[in-house]
Amino acid sequence: MLQQLQALEQLKARLRETISSLALGPGPGYASLILELPHGLTAAPDIAGPRFQFLHAHRGDLRVGYGIAGEWRAEGPQRLEILRGQARAVAAQWQQSDPDETGFTGFGLLGFAASPSPKPDSRAGDLPNAVFWLPELALAAHGGQAALILTTAVKADRQWLLGHWEAWLERVVPLLDAPALDPLTPAHLDPGDSEPGPEDWRELVFSALDEIDEDRLEKVVLCRRLRLQGHRRFDLTRLSAALSYLFPSCQVVSIRRDQDNFVAATPERLFTQHRDRIEADAIAGTACRAEDSELDAQITAGLQSCEKNLREHRVVAEAVSAALSHCCRHLDPPDGPRILQLNNAQHLWSLVRGELKPGVDVFELAERLHPTPATNGQPRREARAWLRENEPIERGWYTGAAGIVAPDLTGELWVLLRCARIQDRMAELYAGAGIVAGSDPASEWEETEHKLAAMSTALQFA
Numbered sequence: 001m002l003q004q005l006q007a008l009e010q011l012k013a014r015l016r017e018t019i020s021s022l023a024l025g026p027g028p029g030y031a032s033l034i035l036e037l038p039h040g041l042t043a044a045p046d047i048a049g050p051r052f053q054f055l056h057a058h059r060g061d062l063r064v065g066y067g068i069a070g071e072w073r074a075e076g077p078q079r080l081e082i083l084r085g086q087a088r089a090v091a092a093q094w095q096q097s098d099p100d101e102t103g104f105t106g107f108g109l110l111g112f113a114a115s116p117s118p119k120p121d122s123r124a125g126d127l128p129n130a131v132f133w134l135p136e137l138a139l140a141a142h143g144g145q146a147a148l149i150l151t152t153a154v155k156a157d158r159q160w161l162l163g164h165w166e167a168w169l170e171r172v173v174p175l176l177d178a179p180a181l182d183p184l185t186p187a188h189l190d191p192g193d194s195e196p197g198p199e200d201w202r203e204l205v206f207s208a209l210d211e212i213d214e215d216r217l218e219k220v221v222l223c224r225r226l227r228l229q230g231h232r233r234f235d236l237t238r239l240s241a242a243l244s245y246l247f248p249s250c251q252v253v254s255i256r257r258d259q260d261n262f263v264a265a266t267p268e269r270l271f272t273q274h275r276d277r278i279e280a281d282a283i284a285g286t287a288c289r290a291e292d293s294e295l296d297a298q299i300t301a302g303l304q305s306c307e308k309n310l311r312e313h314r315v316v317a318e319a320v321s322a323a324l325s326h327c328c329r330h331l332d333p334p335d336g337p338r339i340l341q342l343n344n345a346q347h348l349w350s351l352v353r354g355e356l357k358p359g360v361d362v363f364e365l366a367e368r369l370h371p372t373p374a375t376n377g378q379p380r381r382e383a384r385a386w387l388r389e390n391e392p393i394e395r396g397w398y399t400g401a402a403g404i405v406a407p408d409l410t411g412e413l414w415v416l417l418r419c420a421r422i423q424d425r426m427a428e429l430y431a432g433a434g435i436v437a438g439s440d441p442a443s444e445w446e447e448t449e450h451k452l453a454a455m456s457t458a459l460q461f462a
């Protein structure tokens with residue numbers, strides 16, 4: 001505790017010394033002040049209020065945002081174009097002051113639901129349909145180095161801002177490096193209903209197969225929602241810790257607005273953009289895991305040679321390449337499929353890499369790539385329309401995307417899979433499976449069970 005209090009006093013002193021580096025005053029624009037934290041961070045406190053977090057254990061990457069310095073929302077078919085316009089205006093006037101030369105910058109969250117136009121009778125929840133959000137206080141950690149980032153509209157009064165930021169430091173800094181919470185004994189979760197249930201799922205798979213037989217669709221991804229109730233209030237810090245322990249190669253995403261918490265542990269990047277380099281995952285084709293290593297190897301070999309899974313995968317890899325070909329000056333052919341192994345499932349996975357044309361940003365990439373046939377279907381428009389008509393649930397942010405946007409509007413987005421919407425002791429889990437010619441309703445149901453197990457296992461420890 002003494003160490004945290006010393007860190008708090010040091011950061012407050014550094015804030016007072018460096019706040020003058022920001023050019024505040026009347027007019028539009030944002031300013032971020034980046035202060036070095038004395039040591040790395042592996043977890044971040046869950047304090048009340050709006051918050052987002054991205055935690056990737058294998059990469060040693062953590063990005064957290066608290067509060068709202070600026071926020072732009074949009075809905076409907078133009079949602080990403082609208083947010084792009086607003087983000088460009090922000091980026092044109094977003095100062096970065098990094099007096100400790102940490103190399104970190106301010107960042108925002110871009111996140112959006114699966115569909116730009118939710119069904120009229122659906123429950124909207126507290127998460128907006130699409131949002132670009134600059135947090136007031138952010139934490140960033142990578143490779144053992146960490147920084148704390150304060151962001152404000154430049155029109156703020158400097159004296160007021162100093163007090164406001166000091167109050168933020170007082171809330172967050174004493175909780176940094178708090179010892180990890182003890183693991184809880186796993187708690188029983190009461191299963192609620194699945195929507196669709198097994199019978200309706202069968203029907204749905206058969207109608208999808210009819211569309212495929214008639215050549216109206218090549219692939220469509222069906223999903224289901226499972227409600228679970230805990231005996232205690234789910235603790236989000238414990239949940240993120242359990243997910244990142246069980247799925248260290250996945251991005252653990254946690255977003256809170258008002259009463260709604262959206263949590264995911266996803267293996268799938270929509271893309272990573274670093275300067276003019278782009279890398280996207282094509283993940284489709286799934287099998288279970290086995291404890292016995294010989295059996296596990298047989299399952300892997302079966303997945304690699306299964307015609308139905310390879311077809312399902314090819315559709316995604318080709319669609320990702322086609323989407324990127326419009327904004328790349330050079331594109332490598334998909335590299336794969338190789339195998340991506342997680343605790344509860346294994347997938348066929350190809351990497352698609354390219355070199356972008358100048359001026360391409362995360363908003364354009366999101367527009368071109370989302371939704372891929374890994375979560376929607378092929379052809380894109382027809383699959384979307386068929387799902388809208390036939391899928392019995394509203395997906396919300398499941399199969400949407402979320403990630404981090406840098407001040408130059410490059411960044412990284414993750415496909416929101418293996419996720420749940422959580423309120424108090426209630427959790428709604430989502431999972432889906434790709435249907436192509438040759439799919440069987442019972443095995444596809446089984447596949448969703450394995451995918452749902454990612455979140456339900458972690459929830460028992462939360």
Ligand SMILES: C=C(O[C@@H]1C=C(C(=O)O)C=C[C@H]1O)C(=O)O
Pocket residue numbers: 221223268283284285286347374375417418430431432433434451
């Ligand atoms: C739709 C989901 O996963 C997607 C579908 C997959 C498949 O059908 O094989 C595999 C990975 C994901 O791209 C999900 O996890 O809910």
